[in-house]
Amino acid sequence: MERTEEDKLTQSPITVSLGGRDYQVRPLVIRESREWRKQLIKAFAQLPQYINATTDEPEGFTKALNAMLVEMPDMVTDLFFSYAKELIREEIEGVATDAELSKAFEEVMAFAFPLAQTLTKVLGKASP
Numbered sequence: 668m669e670r671t672e673e674d675k676l677t678q679s680p681i682t683v684s685l686g687g688r689d690y691q692v693r694p695l696v697i698r699e700s701r702e703w704r705k706q707l708i709k710a711f712a713q714l715p716q717y718i719n720a721t722t723d724e725p726e727g728f729t730k731a732l733n734a735m736l737v738e739m740p741d742m743v744t745d746l747f748f749s750y751a752k753e754l755i756r757e758e759i760e761g762v763a764t765d766a767e768l769s770k771a772f773e774e775v776m777a778f779a780f781p782l783a784q785t786l787t788k789v790l791g792k793a794s795p
Contacts, residue, residue: 681778683751683771686762692751692771694778703750703779710742740765747772750779 680691695703720728747768748756 681774683767683774685754685759685767685771686764688762690751690754690759692775692778693753695750700779703746706749707746707779710746714739743772744768747775750775 680693682689683692684690694700720730722728744760748754751771
């Protein structure tokens with residue numbers, strides 16, 4: 668759902684659906700958001716080391732598969748609950764699916780980077 672300017676200005680939470688139930692996720696304040704983005708970069712910075720893994724190197728390929736299929740989903744889950752601090756992780760992990768968490772994380776990512784959207788708009792207007 669597209670957030671209105673009023674939603675953004677009044678710090679309205681977003682709604683995510685997990686385990687068939689809707690939850691409110693509030694925006695982080697600047698200080699918390701800065702720390703959260705550092706966690707995000709630290710987690711995602713590990714990805715390039717696995718991009719060139721091939722079956723020619725079985726050990727490296729196995730590590731890459733483990734990272735992409737086991738560790739990365741766990742990191743995304745950690746990042747989601749690090750952002751959505753008010754949610755009860757233990758309870759939600761017992762009823763929600765990976766697909767629901769994936770969608771909720773997408774929404775948090777869009778929610779967490781409003782300055783990137785603003786910068787894109789400004790640069791678009793500045794170019795001929």
